[in-house]
Amino acid sequence: MPSSDQAIPKVSKELCSRLLADLEKAKRPVILATKCALDNSIYNHKVGYLTPGDKKVRTELNVSSVKKMSRAIFMLEVLLQNLDTGGINTKRELYYISKGYIKRDAGLKPLDFTEQGESDETIDFICEMLECYREELNCYANDRGGQTYSQQLIVTETMPDGTKATIDLSKLGTSPFQPKNRPQNLKLSMRKKIDFCLIVESEGTANTLVANGFTKRHPSILMGAQGVPSNAVRSWCKAIQEQLKIPLYFFGDLDAYTLQNIYRTLKAGSAASLIRNSDYSAPEVKFLGVLPADIKKYDLNDYPVKENDAQEVRALKKAQDALKNDPFFQDKKNKGLAEILRWLISNKRRCEQQAYFSVNPKDPIMPEKIIVEKIKRGDYF
Amino acid sequence: MSKKSTASASKSSSKSSQKITTSSTAEYFSKNLQQVGFSSLTKAVLTTLKEAVDNALDACEEHEVLPEITVTIEKLGAGSAKNSDQIRVKVEDNGPGIDADDVPKVFGEYLASSKFGRGRCTRGQQGIGISAATTWAQLTSGKGARVITKTPAMRKALSCTVEVDIKNNKGVQKDRETIDWDRPQGTSVEFVFDGRLQINGEAGLQNYLMGTALVNPHLKLNYKLPDSEPQVIDRVSDVVPEVPDAVEPHPHTMKLGEFMAHSHLFGRMKASAWLRKGFSRVGDSALEEIVKVHGLRKAVLEKFVDSLEDQEFKDLFQAIQKAQLKAPSTQSVLSIGEETLSKSIKRLGPVDFFSVMTRKPTICDFKPVEVEVAIARLEDKALEPDSSVQVLRFANRVPLQFDKSACAIVQAITSVNWKSYGLAQPKDGLPIGPYIIAVSVVSPFIKFKNASKETIDASDELVEEIRRTLMQAGQRLCRHIRAEDKANELEQKTRHIEQFGPILVQGLCRISQASDARRKKAEDGLLKILGRDARETEQELKTANENLSSMEEKREARLNPKEAAVDEVLVAEVVEKAEKAEKPEKKTDKKKKNKRSKSTAEVVA
Numbered sequence: 001m002p003s004s005d006q007a008i009p010k011v012s013k014e015l016c017s018r019l020l021a022d023l024e025k026a027k028r029p030v031i032l033a034t035k036c037a038l039d040n041s042i043y044n045h046k047v048g049y050l051t052p053g054d055k056k057v058r059t060e061l062n063v064s065s066v067k068k069m070s071r072a073i074f075m076l077e078v079l080l081q082n083l084d085t086g087g088i089n090t091k092r093e094l095y096y097i098s099k100g101y102i103k104r105d106a107g108l109k110p111l112d113f114t115e116q117g118e119s120d121e122t123i124d125f126i127c128e129m130l131e132c133y134r135e136e137l138n139c140y141a142n143d144r145g146g147q148t149y150s151q152q153l154i155v156t157e158t159m160p161d162g163t164k165a166t167i168d169l170s171k172l173g174t175s176p177f178q179p180k181n182r183p184q185n186l187k188l189s190m191r192k193k194i195d196f197c198l199i200v201e202s203e204g205t206a207n208t209l210v211a212n213g214f215t216k217r218h219p220s221i222l223m224g225a226q227g228v229p230s231n232a233v234r235s236w237c238k239a240i241q242e243q244l245k246i247p248l249y250f251f252g253d254l255d256a257y258t259l260q261n262i263y264r265t266l267k268a269g270s271a272a273s274l275i276r277n278s279d280y281s282a283p284e285v286k287f288l289g290v291l292p293a294d295i296k297k298y299d300l301n302d303y304p305v306k307e308n309d310a311q312e313v314r315a316l317k318k319a320q321d322a323l324k325n326d327p328f329f330q331d332k333k334n335k336g337l338a339e340i341l342r343w344l345i346s347n348k349r350r351c352e353q354q355a356y357f358s359v360n361p362k363d364p365i366m367p368e369k370i371i372v373e374k375i376k377r378g379d380y381f
Numbered sequence: 382m383s384k385k386s387t388a389s390a391s392k393s394s395s396k397s398s399q400k401i402t403t404s405s406t407a408e409y410f411s412k413n414l415q416q417v418g419f420s421s422l423t424k425a426v427l428t429t430l431k432e433a434v435d436n437a438l439d440a441c442e443e444h445e446v447l448p449e450i451t452v453t454i455e456k457l458g459a460g461s462a463k464n465s466d467q468i469r470v471k472v473e474d475n476g477p478g479i480d481a482d483d484v485p486k487v488f489g490e491y492l493a494s495s496k497f498g499r500g501r502c503t504r505g506q507q508g509i510g511i512s513a514a515t516t517w518a519q520l521t522s523g524k525g526a527r528v529i530t531k532t533p534a535m536r537k538a539l540s541c542t543v544e545v546d547i548k549n550n551k552g553v554q555k556d557r558e559t560i561d562w563d564r565p566q567g568t569s570v571e572f573v574f575d576g577r578l579q580i581n582g583e584a585g586l587q588n589y590l591m592g593t594a595l596v597n598p599h600l601k602l603n604y605k606l607p608d609s610e611p612q613v614i615d616r617v618s619d620v621v622p623e624v625p626d627a628v629e630p631h632p633h634t635m636k637l638g639e640f641m642a643h644s645h646l647f648g649r650m651k652a653s654a655w656l657r658k659g660f661s662r663v664g665d666s667a668l669e670e671i672v673k674v675h676g677l678r679k680a681v682l683e684k685f686v687d688s689l690e691d692q693e694f695k696d697l698f699q700a701i702q703k704a705q706l707k708a709p710s711t712q713s714v715l716s717i718g719e720e721t722l723s724k725s726i727k728r729l730g731p732v733d734f735f736s737v738m739t740r741k742p743t744i745c746d747f748k749p750v751e752v753e754v755a756i757a758r759l760e761d762k763a764l765e766p767d768s769s770v771q772v773l774r775f776a777n778r779v780p781l782q783f784d785k786s787a788c789a790i791v792q793a794i795t796s797v798n799w800k801s802y803g804l805a806q807p808k809d810g811l812p813i814g815p816y817i818i819a820v821s822v823v824s825p826f827i828k829f830k831n832a833s834k835e836t837i838d839a840s841d842e843l844v845e846e847i848r849r850t851l852m853q854a855g856q857r858l859c860r861h862i863r864a865e866d867k868a869n870e871l872e873q874k875t876r877h878i879e880q881f882g883p884i885l886v887q888g889l890c891r892i893s894q895a896s897d898a899r900r901k902k903a904e905d906g907l908l909k910i911l912g913r914d915a916r917e918t919e920q921e922l923k924t925a926n927e928n929l930s931s932m933e934e935k936r937e938a939r940l941n942p943k944e945a946a947v948d949e950v951l952v953a954e955v956v957e958k959a960e961k962a963e964k965p966e967k968k969t970d971k972k973k974k975n976k977r978s979k980s981t982a983e984v985v986a
Contacts, residue, residue, distance in 0.1 A: 017893035023886065023903035028910055061907075063874040063914040070881040073888035080892065110880035 008137065009080055011130055016073065019061075031069070032056040033128035038271040043327035048283025049267075050328065052274040057128070068122075071111050072129065074098070075122045079137045086160075090142040091134075095119040133276040135231075140182065145236030146229070147176030147203055149210045150221040152194045155179070156187040174211070176224075179232070183239035194246050196375060197221040199237060199285065201252030201262055205353055205367075214368050225252070229266045231273075237266060237282035248282055249380060251371060254290035254302070255312070255350040256319035259341060260326075263287055268328050288371065288380040290351045292343045298359045298370060302351035312350075319345055336381040406491040407512070407550035411520065417513045418835070422465050422577035425517055427589060427782065429470050429572050430454070432510035434593060435779055436487075437474035437568065438600065444477040445621045448597070452604040454586065460575035461521055468576040473569040478532035481539050488515050488526045488543040488570070489552020512552075514572055516545050521575035529560070530568040538562035580606055583771075584782045590614075591729055592773045592780035595755070596717055596821055598725040617724040622717075629661045632701045633744050640698050644686045652689060652697065653682040662707045671700040708743055717778070717821060722755050729817060731760035733865075736857035740850045745842040750824040752847050754854040758861070759815040769811040770804075773819040776827045776837055787830065789839035790820045793847035802855035803862035820847060860928060867922040871915065878911040 015031075022029040033056060034040070040055040059065055078098060082089060089097065095116045102108045113119045127134050134140075151170040155177065158164055169177050170191065179186055195218065200206035203224030215222055221240060225233055241248055250266060252258045264270075267285050269277025295302045305312045319341045322329050329338045344350070356367035363369075374380060414420075418428030434450060441448035450472060457467040479487055491512045515526045525544035531537070541557040579585045586606060594602050598618040605611040630643065647655050656663045671677045677700040681693050689697070717725070722737045735757035742751040774781040774790045785791050791811070799805075799812035806812040828838040837843070886907060890900045 013893050016889045017895070020886070020889045020893055020895055020899060020903050023889075023906040023910075024899060026906035026909040061910065063877050063911050066877055066881040066885060066911065070885040070888065073885055073892065077888060077892060108884060111884060 008083060008130060008132055012076055012080055015129070016076075023061075029061045029069075031059045031129055033059065033125070034131055034275055036128060036272050036274045038325055041271045041274060041327055043268060043331050045331050045333035049269045049277040049281040050271060050274055051277065067110070068125065071113075071118075071122045072125050074101075074108065074111050075119065076126050079123075079126065079139065082138045086138075088138045088140060090140055091120050091123060092116060092142060094123065094139060127275065131275055133279065135182070135276075140180075141231060143230045143232040144178040144180055145183070145232045146199070146223040146225050147178055147206065148221060148223045148236070149176055149206075149215045150194065151215050152190050152192045152219050153177075153221055154189045154191055156189070158185045158187075176207075176210075179236050183235045186239060188239060188243040190244065192219055194221060194244060195219050197223065197237075197240050197244075197246055197248045198288075198371065199223050199225050199248060199250045199266065201225050201227065201250070201258060201353055209368060209371075212365050212368060214365075217368070218372060221246075225250070225262065225266065228261050231276075231280055234266060234269070234280040234282070237285065238279060241282045241284050247375075248285040249288040249371075249375060250285050251288045251353060252290070253350065253353050254292065254295075254340075254344070255305075256315040256341060256344050257311075259287075259337065259344075260315070260318060260322055263337075264326075264328055286380045287337060287340075288374055290353055290355065291379070291381070292340060292347075293379075294370075294374075295349075295351055298356070300351050300355040301358055302349050302355065305348045305350055307348075316345055316348070334381075340381070407516070407545050407547045411516050411545070411547050414513055414517055414520075417510065419513060419517050422460075422462075422575060423579045423584070424783065425521075425574065426454070426468055426470065426576040426578060427584065427586060428510070429514040429517065429574065429576075430472065430586065431589065431779065432514045433470065433472035433570050433572075436511055437472060437476055438593075438597060438778075440476040440479075440568070441474060442621060442623075445623075446476055447599055447601075447616065447619065447621055449475045449601040450603070452590065452602070454578070454604075454606050456578060456607050457573065462575045464577075465521075465575040466577055467522065467573060468578065469571065469573050471569065471571040473567060475564065475567045478535065478566045478568055479528075479530045480532060481530075481535075484528055484530060484539065484541065485543050485552025485554050487552070488512065488528060489545045491545075491550050511570075512545060515543060515552075516547070518572040518574040519544050522573045524573060525555075527571040527573075528568065529562060529570075531562050531564070531566055533566045578607060580609075583785070588773075589780050589782060592775065592782075592819075594728050595722075595725050595773065595819055596775050596778040596780075598717065598721040614728055617728065618721045620721075629659060631662055631706070631744065631749065632656075632660050632698075632704075633706060634748055635698075637695060637698050641691075641694050644689070644694075647686060649685050649687050651682070652684055652686050655686045656682075656697075656701070663701070667701070667704050667706055670704050671697075675700040675703045708741060708749075717753055717823075719753075722753060726755045726757050726817075726819070729757065729759075732757040733760050734758055734858075734861040736854045736861070738850050738854035738857065740846070740853070743846055745824075745846050746828060746840050748824055748826040748828075750822060750843065750846060752850040753821045753823070754847075754850045755817075755819040755821075756854050756858050757817045757819075758858075759817065767813060769813055770816040770818050772811065773817060774837075775819070775821040776829070776834065777823055778821065779834070781835055781837070783835040784830070785836075787836050787839065789837040789843045790822065790847055792839045793844045793851060794818060794820070796844065796848050797851050797855060799855065802859040803866065804855075818851070820851070822847065860925070864922070864925040864928075867925045871919055871922050874911075874915050878908065878915065882907045882911060 019029040019031075034052045035055040035057045036052070037055075040053040041050045042053050043050050059069070061069055075094070075098060078094065078101070081087070095113060098111075098113060098119055102112045113122075123134060123137070123139060126137065130137075149169065149172075153169045155167045155169070156164055157167065157179075167177060168191070198209075198214075198220060200209065200222065203226055206222055206224035210222055214220070221244075223233075223236070229237070237248060240246070250263050252262055263285075265281075267281060267283055269281040273280060290300065294300060305316065307313065323338060323341055323345075328334060329341060356370050357364075359370065360366045418431075419425045430452065434452070437450050438448055440446075451474075453469070453471040455469045457469055459465070460467045488511055511526075519525045525542050527540075527542050529538050529540045531539070537559040538561070539557070540560045542555045544553045544555060545551075546553050580587050582588065590602065590604055594600060594614045599616050599621055600614075601616045602614040603611065604614075630639075632640070635643070643659060644655060647659055650658070653668055656668060657665075668682060672679050672682065677696055681689070681697055684693070717739070719737045719739045722739070723735065726732065726735050726737065735755060737753070737755045739753045740751065742749050744750070772785065772791060772794060774785070774788060781788065781790075795809055795811055804812040804814055804816065812818075822837055822843070827834075828840065828843075830836040830838050883904060886900055886903045889895070889903070895903075
């Protein structure tokens with residue numbers, strides 16, 4: 001994996017030179033890329049996130065792959081140019097930039113992308129080929145970390161011109177802080193001691209907790225995860241974990257989708273992003289709930305999974321697969337989480353995070369009380 | 382022409398307070414014309430045309446005349462009813478003509494038919510349709526059918542107007558005269574009535590005429606529709622299809638009651654002899670099987686049929702149902718044939734390729750049925766490429782144009798997984814693309830859902846039989862599609878080489894800062910690599926084309942057994958063996974013999 005800014009151009013040049021040498025000998029060039037799939041994922045709780053195994057995807061040049069390779073080399077040139085000049089672009093910008101080059105040069109017309117998905121795939125292929133992050137190629141998604149609230153957190157951002165900007169989150173009023181997805185430029189510090197960071201699956205629920213005074217009463221960081229966490233959310237959580245060394249808790253629905261697609265991605269990364277999970281996962285984040293035991297304890301309004309709801313049925317089937325094939329749920333340290341999956345499969349019930357609001361309808365801060373109580377009692381996985 | 386009149390029984394009841402009256406058949410139909418295809422102004426035009434053309438074709442076939450039919454449809458002005466047009470439909474044929482005495486019966490009397498219940502694959506069956514057309518014209522314009530007809534025996538043609546005496550179900554002739562007519566024989570019938578024209582679309586007149594041409598390869602059709610030039614569709618076959626006579630019934634096509642009633646026709650005769658004589662496909666081996674395998678007492682077969690007890694009839698019936706009998710005779714079912722269908726399908730317009738399939742007759746719902754399928758890919762692919770295929774449905778060679786979704790044919794088409802044959806298909810829907818799928822169901826007893834004969838009843842057995850035929854046709858079609866895909870693939874690969882090769886090499890050179898010499902060498906190398914791929918695809922294309930040619934040759938050989946001398950010998954042997962194995966069925970002429978040889982040839986092939 002390239003490790004410095006100079007490494008990517010160098011590795012790219014070597015790769016192209018090798019491909020060219022093969023062609024000169026009329027030998028089919030072969031590109032080996034890391035296989036980013038669950039069957040090539042390794043999980044070790046000491047490492048904390050999913051890492052790639054030895055499996056590679058072999059792309060051999062032939063009439064079927066010549067288009068894919070040509071597009072990749074073309075896009076690589078654009079990205080290398082950005083690296084050279086320090087230019088940064090989003091995926092969408094790169095799509096339009098590429099189209100611009102192609103429109104101007106009739107010889108490049110066969111490469112034309114008909115939709116952004118095609119250019120995104122090409123960029124992903126380059127990342128797998130060079131075993132680097134998209135961000136290392138100066139390509140960022142137009143995305144921001146989850147909406148974050150705190151009365152104690154101070155963020156110092158180094159701007160591209162070297163100047164520094166300091167953001168005191170306690171001065172933002174009701175506005176949340178949403179960092180751009182380059183957390184390496186952010187330095188975090190605490191005005192006062194922060195006890196924990198709470199990541200809430202639903203951004204709306206995070207906002208409600210803050211509006212009810214959660215961050216005023218508890219020295220904490222409260223963040224919305226925006227459903228399945230994006231790279232920006234994942235890297236922001238990673239930065240909080242690394243720089244502040246505070247406990248992180250995830251609070252979301254009790255269903256198979258939340259556990260596998262949201263919480264597991266936040267904690268250990270995903271199979272699709274094996275090569276960048278190290279910087280895009282927060283292994284210390286704990287699953288606070290909703291836990292199956294909470295249903296009985298707080299008399300929560302749970303309900304059965306709809307048998308005719310294709311998405312829910314698919315999630316349960318995926319949960320069964322996860323128990324068999326996902327190294328994260330098979331790890332002995334995650335037995336408790338695997339147990340929750342088994343409970344969901346056998347009981348076919350689910351409970352929303354918002355069920356805490358109806359524990360005592362007369363008390364709007366009841367969810368806050370339960371969350372804090374659970375943290376204090378160590379009632380999480 | 383024989384006549385079968387309706388038996389009307391008068392009923393009386395002393396207990397009933399109201400007087401019970403008897404209505405004539407004509408009275409019933411005149412009040413329920415929607416039941417026989419006159420449910421809307423648009424359908425009235427199509428049904429009238431259809432009935433007139435069906436009668437013309439049936440008459441020509443009955444007398445072995447190669448039909449030439451001329452259809453003229455005109456819009457005369459406003460109709461008598463609100464929002465209707467006055468339409469004139471005229472159908473002329475070169476058929477045998479109608480005897481003067483029969484004219485009022487044919488056009489003006491319900492259930493007057495020469496075909497009722499005869500178990501033959503004729504288009505018309507009951508003798509309702511054309512009388513209903515006369516009634517509709519009479520009710521909406523005040524005039525019945527204008528008929529001119531001439532038989533070869535008549536010196537002059539008869540011209541008259543036929544109307545229906547609705548009270549008495551009788552045809553009445555008016556304005557009768559004899560006229561000079563410029564043809565040796567034929568019939569011309571003209572209706573003026575309220576209707577509305579629909580030329581195009583699935584239920585349009587154009588579709589009906591094209592469909593009729595497809596399944597009647599021996600028909601020369603001249604037609605003139607409003608706002609268009611006269612059109613001529615020439616015949617592609619000079620052979621008049623012989624509508625086979627009904628054969629003795631097959632035991633598997635009967636119910637117990639019919640089986641018992643059938644015995645009454647044979648008087649005092651041993652049961653074994655009755656089974657052999659009174660049914661088709663029952664021979665000595667079958668009688669042996671019902672005794673040895675299915676446990677019928679031998680004594681039952683030795684008894685006289687008029688002395689069999691009910692239980693014995695039942696045992697005999699059940700045993701024979703279990704016996705492995707040959708499929709019903711092909712002689713009772715008329716098929717268009719793959720060869721003529723192949724020629725005829727090209728009359729629908731320019732086609733890229735097509736596939737036809739004629740299945741051997743089988744029994745569905747106790748009746749012999751033969752299904753034929755023709756699938757063609759139209760050359761004009763730009764014509765709504767994303768819309769569903771065009772489905773042409775036929776029952777006894779008559780196009781069906783309404784109530785598509787409930788029809789056995791459409792249900793069978795949607796049940797096939799067309800994706801495996803290379804056609805796009807939404808879930809549970811008709812396949813998509815510029816294709817025509819024509820399905821013809823022929824049977825002496827087609828089970829329609831209604832009297833207007835618009836939809837074939839979708840029984841499980843029939844749907845399955847149609848489905849199998851479609852799948853076989855799909856497999857044949859698939860070879861064409863595969864060959865075409867290979868050709869496209871080769872073209873695409875060749876294009877890929879030319880397009881992407883230089884771009885890839887130039888990109889690699891720029892990034893690796895390679896010299897021009899390296900670039901040139903790499904380009905040469907790339908062409909060699911990609912050329913190898915293209916050659917492999919060329920070979921695959923060659924194989925696909927060879928497979929296709931081989932399939933076509935086999936099909937030709939199957940269709941023209943006479944050209945294959947060896948096949949001919951085999952056929953003769955098989956026929957001889959078959960005749961020895963069971964009592965030969967009556968063969969009236971040489972033509973039938975040839976037909977049988979041909980059908981057996983299909984089995985051999």
